[in-house]
Amino acid sequence: MRITGQGRPRRVSQADIARRAGVTQAAVSLILRDKATTIPEETRRRVLDIAREMGYRADPLARRLAKGRSQLLGIFTYERVFGTAQRSLYHPFLLGIEEAAEESGNDLLLFTSAAMSGPVRSIYAGGENKLRLVDGAVLLGRDEIPADLEQLVAEQYPFVFIGRRFLDDGREVPNVSPDYRGAGRVLAGRIAALGHREVRYVGANSGLPATADRLAGLRDGDLVVSSSFPKLDEISPAFVRELRESGVTAVVAENTGYAEAVRNVAPGLPIAVAGISEESADEHWSGYGIPGRLVGRRALEQLLAAVEGGGDAISTVECPQHEGTTLTRA
Template sequence: MVPPERPRRSTQRDIARRAGVSQATVSLVISGGATGAQIAEPTRRAVLAAAEELGYAANVAARSLKRGRNRLLGLYTFESVFPTDQRDFYYPFLLGVEEETARQGYDLLLFCSGAARAERSIYAGGTNRLKIADGCVLLGRNVRREELSALVREDFPVVFVGRREVDGGELSYVAADYVSATAALVAELARLGHRRILYLRALEDGEPTRDREAGYRRGLAEAGIAGDEALIRCLADPADLTAERLEGWTDGLGVTAVLVEPTEDDRLTEALAVMTAARRVRFPQDCSLALLGDPPLWTPQERDWTRFSLPRARMAGEAVRVLVELLDQDTPEPRRLTVPCAFVPGDSIGPAPDGRPGP
């Protein structure tokens, strides 16, 4: 089924044609500056009426940054991000947003919650609360997809930190390149002789998980390793990652290496700490293990796990920069930017054990 063609956004030229004035006049009226105040009132009203009829009125405030209106950017979080420790998971994102906003010469407005209930909503009370700002950076895992779609339909300028897809439109975002980072970890394990690499994916089927799985499959293909669906398992609770289960995979499936998605909390690191303390499975002597991302930054690092690290501060800063670019355009197109992750060698992967039986 061919998706419906996206309606073309109205431009200042369309408004000029509708109002019977020059495009320069439209620009002066919409800019709202001192020069625009010299336009005759009937002409100004005709331009604003034409803009509203063509659906351009919703864009006026959002495009005003370059013309000196509010110079105010918003940051909306879908869950609580205030850290109890400055090494909190979200701290680098907040730092990146704040630093780039200041560098761009704007003020920052943090949106926390529109209601006393735990579930946050952009449209609390039926209106878009973000419109206090000229545009907004969005952050969080537990997103409300219907609200993202509404923002796209409303043509309110937003940039999400992380890849997010929505129905009925295209959302601007800045994301970590999970695909390439995961493929690179598979390539490194293949270089060390591993052929039976288990991927433990998150239960939720969000974009980051799908990207990691795509990277896993790409890495296997590029290494000339045949894919085996039995080596892709969902890990509903990281606490389920026990020595017994890992021994079952190594003995029963011939697994020599494991890739696992970390969590924002400490459930995974606790499970790994318990397993390491039991000394039933040694990493990497018995099995190599790598994390597809960073462990929580507040977790005491008992060992240096092999992993890739998300460029969180850079992602957030790039999101602000992209947002400002969108605001400076009269008819902006959605922007998608991916940022490379950094490989952290760690000490939990090594050569594949010799003589490991296959399945």
């Protein structure tokens, strides 16, 4: 039943039931929550009958807040996650987050209106923490604002970043990341077993922790690893000639885009990819994959533990190795 009168119809409230039953609203609240231990049985039955007759339905938000939580979790991104193609970089991570949220009985709220100027987004745009609307949040993005993370840590606000991130004093913030270093170590062994010694890492993001982890894993092995960070259109026959002249016999590309660019100008050069998307249709690439879906699930599970005041603050997810056909003998 909806209560009508002047203006729009409204939801039946506990106050409406109390007026009809001739009891206090506090008594109605206790009865509906099955906590009316001192209220006469006759009164309890009358209130429940009236509630059914009036079509009362508990306000889900009020019910959640009564438990001390909204059961709403946030996703905040420092750049757009909905590209022109569904199979975007963030798609597997978002799938994993969604699955874990659904299984845990939590709803998700995507924050999209926190722009400061131009494409830059900030959690504290407008001077306040927008994430306070939810119990905790998963953060994504390559171009985070360090001051945001500093403030979240200072406030002890529950959050988990997808990918390793650090504060200015060197502390690592709560995060879940693919185990790029472990995967790189395994890949280095595979490359060395094929007779390669000099390897060049080619990618775009020289300053990201993920890049440092990828390189560290390769250098943990018995290889001499150099690195280049050109733009895609700078990968030319001259670029490949410089690789060969410096003794490089294999390339490890940051992603399939860079691998394709190298393959286009040097079809016979052995190539591995240090980060194959789960949704890539190119099964021929050798290297290792990014377990985006599992990382997303772990991030949500880790966030729930943080909201409850426990759990691990930092964790990694193993990257699957891809045999492929592009990494060949020296």
